[in-house]
Amino acid sequence: MTRPHPPIRQLTHAETRVRVLLGAVTALALLVGLLRDETRLVLQRAIQICLGCIGIG
């Protein structure tokens, strides 16, 4: 498994750009989700016993 010279590299510019872009998309998704009051939908499902999860269907 161990090779003599590991291909060590920096975080590439492309990866840095992806990180920034994903950060922006994440913030946007959270904002849209909060504005659409999706937390209420999450809550609605999560406060009911999920019959499938417990093996009743």
Added chain:
Amino acid sequence: MANLKRQKTKRNIVQALAFLLGNANVSGFVTGTIYQGPLKRVCLPGLNCYSCPGALGACPIGSLQNGLADPFWRIPFYVLGLLSLFGLLLGRFVCGWLCPFGWFQEWLHKIKSPKLKLARSHVRLHQILLQGKIAMLAGLVILTPLLLRWLTGYGITAFCTYVCPSGTLMAGIPLLLANEGLRSLAGWLFSWKMSVLLAVMVLSVLIYRPFCRYLCPLGAIYGLFNRISLYRITVDPQLCTHCGRCTRQCPMQVPIPYDGNGPECIRCGECAAVCPEGAIHIGFGSQLKKTNQACGLNEKREVEQ
């Protein structure tokens, strides 16, 4: 060795705290009911079933499937945003430090028995099986709810219903034990889910975290973020002597100096604990930046694996 023991103890404490904080509704285990308060608006980072009597938060995979299955919800932006936030910040640190089902598998692996180690001849099979979690994510978590919604008007939470052993362990067993009404409804599906759970438990004794490696859709999502997550591994090439101790120690069998930030690393930190040169740093940002600046080295020599 002292470093390694300290690291393992630290991780066990954090895992225990994460489990206790996420499942603090103790009375639910006695009454056979689940918590219904406002905290359930927030998804927990790990695979923690929201039907667990103790759960204070929602399960991200369950919420994602509900969002995709519901014709009125359409796109679950909030859940996707939270998953992306956890992934960008922590990557698979969530698996190694915060997920209760991962912790459970680790305890099972401590049972004394012959262990299955990855032989050279099995590498190809291992590589194929690793894609199982991507298949689980694409097939059962995303496509099945969407397709059924398209065909019948309402999808199902296929992964939770037919596979998720965490749901069986954390929700199914405690609820059926405490709630007689639910117990009378258990049938073939419960038997199937118990069989899946038992298979995962037996495999966990033999293999380190088999569910996390080969089946967990949440691990697949966080694995996609591992290369760019802020919490990451950094290997200092000036200190690394290529002794290979980190790779031999890694419980997930990741070749740390080459693929330390690959999708399989759960950031357990054992590699850094055993490195005799202190060449491996795990955390937010890069330790090397400070070291290089202190030594007057060009910042471009900073190495992030």
